[in-house]
Amino acid sequence: MQKSESRYLRVKRYVLDGIKSGEWMAGDQVPSENELVTLCQVSRMTARRALEELNSEGILTRVRGKGSFVAEEKHQSSLLEIKNIKTEIQNAGHNHKAHLVEMSELPATVELAELFEINPKDPVFHSIILHYEDDQPIQLEERYINPVTAPNYLEQDFKQSTPNEYLTSVAPLTEAEHIIEAIVAEKQVHNLLHLDQDEAVLLMTRITWSFNKAVSYARLYHPGKRYRLGSRFTPVSS
């Protein structure tokens, strides 16, 4: 336990307080390295370290020859959140409907067993759900579930709630991984999604964890013409 905070942390807090209090708004210039030297009674290198860290944290934007500025507001990006497709559709003012295509218990493949930390051929839950937006198919959700973390999965009524809602209720989402690719879907997916001839599919593979335990492996197929993924963000420089 150190009785006195580091000096560079004092400088950081000084700048952060100014931003929080509204003294410096987004886009405003904050004190330069040399100004902080006299304001906070530290060396330039110490002041510099504080500003650099705030820069790498995305709080400030620094430009050589000009100065350091408060970065613009951060926007949430829908790519980063696990959004519930039901509320996503309803928020856009449309009607959501779900159709259960399949619900079963399958023996785990080697890959799934490794992911879920179970033995190969142990049972895993499997579901295929087709989501509609105003009677038009918008997402085909194929999902494999870890029976350890979500033992009652098969008993859920997914016309009422989505798998997402159930899973987040039994196992809080602590981590997720997305892989996005463009494919030409196989026939079954093509038919279920009512795709046109030659329409591409946006496939998002999503793995979710809860406290270092993998909960679910999902493949979400979207019609390329009818679905877009958007994200808006403020970068953090390294």
Place this chain on the structure above:
Amino acid sequence: MQKSESRYLRVKRYVLDGIKSGEWMAGDQVPSENELVTLCQVSRMTARRALEELNSEGILTRVRGKGSFVAEEKHQSSLLEIKNIKTEIQNAGHNHKAHLVEMSELPATVELAELFEINPKDPVFHSIILHYEDDQPIQLEERYINPVTAPNYLEQDFKQSTPNEYLTSVAPLTEAEHIIEAIVAEKQVHNLLHLDQDEAVLLMTRITWSFNKAVSYARLYHPGKRYRLGSRFTPVSS
């Protein structure tokens, strides 16, 4: 134009190369600050800066009194950062090459004029660059540039640096927006990317801002079979 790479970047690359080559695996100890001083012929503060940055990037874990260690595997979140395709390819151990397909000045469309806050039919810069990974086309980059924020765009040699590098040097990136969709590409794109019959294309539309001024509107086409976008993240609750 700097003729020689910064020293701290050389040290960073030295460590990164050792990790990429497998010399140091996850959990292994990398050279200490003082060892890097003699290995790379730099001062301790410079070696330190390299290790610190690798630490803040999550590549290394540093422990006082013990040393610096290669962090456990972490997936890059390329969706969240504006990554330079050149370094992205090189970091994966491949060779990057760029071919300038077109470089011109065009009259702005109504949409571009609105985005760039200029008058319609005012000139904007336009470039089409094809990026190769080991002689295989991996990204077709079509880009419209705001001439106000990047007036010297046409004079750049994009065989040396990428548009990304130039743009971030003249106008620090403060915000970005991505839209991702799956399409079946038109013939020209199809041919340039050497696509197979019926191969889908992952199209990322990216708009970047610098201090509330739009700098660039880019369309990045990727072969669906050869390119994946990945992201891994921890949801923040605050």
Place this chain on the structure above:
DNA sequence: CAAACTTTCTTGTATATACAATGGTGATTT
């Protein structure tokens, strides 16, 4: 033998200095 101390190696904090590179301003020159 075991506890206490010392040494050594490591990263962490703090400072002083020097020069480079960029952007803006204002004076000077053309």
Place this chain on the structure above:
DNA sequence: AAATCACCATTGTATATACAAGAAAGTTTG
């Protein structure tokens, strides 16, 4: 009036130095 130049403020890179603090291993001492 326009172009050029000099100057200044700002961030960026690089080095040298000093001391602090934690971890580990060896050495001394009881």
